[in-house]
Amino acid sequence: MHTGREQELMARIRAGDKTACDECIREHSPGVYRLAIRLMRNGAEAEDVVQETFLSAFKAIDRFDGRSGIQTWLYRIAYNASLMRLRRRRPDSVPLEEAIEPDEGAPVPRALVDWCCLPEQMLEKAEVRAEIRRAIRELPPKLRAVFVMRELEELPTGAAAEALGISEETVKTRLRRARLRLKERLADQFSPRTASPRA
Numbered sequence: 015m016h017t018g019r020e021q022e023l024m025a026r027i028r029a030g031d032k033t034a035c036d037e038c039i040r041e042h043s044p045g046v047y048r049l050a051i052r053l054m055r056n057g058a059e060a061e062d063v064v065q066e067t068f069l070s071a072f073k074a075i076d077r078f079d080g081r082s083g084i085q086t087w088l089y090r091i092a093y094n095a096s097l098m099r100l101r102r103r104r105p106d107s108v109p110l111e112e113a114i115e116p117d118e119g120a121p122v123p124r125a126l127v128d129w130c131c132l133p134e135q136m137l138e139k140a141e142v143r144a145e146i147r148r149a150i151r152e153l154p155p156k157l158r159a160v161f162v163m164r165e166l167e168e169l170p171t172g173a174a175a176e177a178l179g180i181s182e183e184t185v186k187t188r189l190r191r192a193r194l195r196l197k198e199r200l201a202d203q204f205s206p207r208t209a210s211p212r213a
Contacts, residue, residue, distance in 0.1 A: 020084050028075050039068055042085055045167060046092045052162045053096040055151050063099065067092040082176045086169070089177035093159055100155055149199040153192055160185055161192040 026034035046067050050060035070091050071078075078087060153161060156178075163174040164185065175182045 021080070024075065024078065024080070024084070027072065035068075035072060038084065042088050043068070045085060046088055049089055049092050049159070049162055049167065050096055052150065052166070053093070053155055053159060054099065059099060063092055063095045066095045070095070082173065086173045086177045089163065089167075089169075090179060093178055096159075097155065145200065146196075149196050152199065153195060157188050157192040157195065160188040161196075164189050 023034055023038060027038060043064055047060055047064050050063035050067075051057060054060045054063060067088055071088055082090075150158060150161060159178060160174060163169045163177060164171065169177065171182050171185050175185045178185065180188075
């Protein structure tokens with residue numbers, strides 16, 4: 015639901031108040047850009063997604079019913095815009111849904127390491143952080159979107175589900191798969207020989 019401040023801001027936007035639009039962009043464009051760059055992996059395309067997101071949002075402002083917050087609504091628009099661009103970029107590829115569904119038969123990682131619990135001195139290394147960022151970028155778009163929203167943007171499960179237009183159970187399933195893929199991808203980098211995960 016809207017907060018009182020969001021209700022007031024949306025009312026001003028509906029009334030054509032340009033300063034309200036600017037305020038909304040200043041407040042929410044950093045998060046929208048973070049989501050877009052992690053999905054698109056291209057700065058110019060991410061900026062286009064941000065612009066498209068706010069243009070679409072302001073055009074559809076009268077259809078915003080307030081069941082979710084402004085941030086969640088904008089993330090959903092940005093996510094859909096990013097997916098459309100990714101599909102145009104890879105029109106002959108396997109459909110994104112088919113690439114990660116169904117639940118049964120999903121590959122099990124060959125090696126696991128609890129990379130979330132690495133010693134702080136490991137996480138402080140630039141090459142380690144860079145490897146983690148690369149691993150996240152290599153996730154399939156729909157797994158990456160869930161991981162970004164839940165783990166990096168720290169959205170609640172319900173808000174992430176609303177933004178992505180999927181059920182909370184699907185969010186949990188995709189987040190679990192994303193974590194498993196990341197663990198496999200990073201297993202060699204953070205093997206017991208190079209890091210000792212905390213108990």
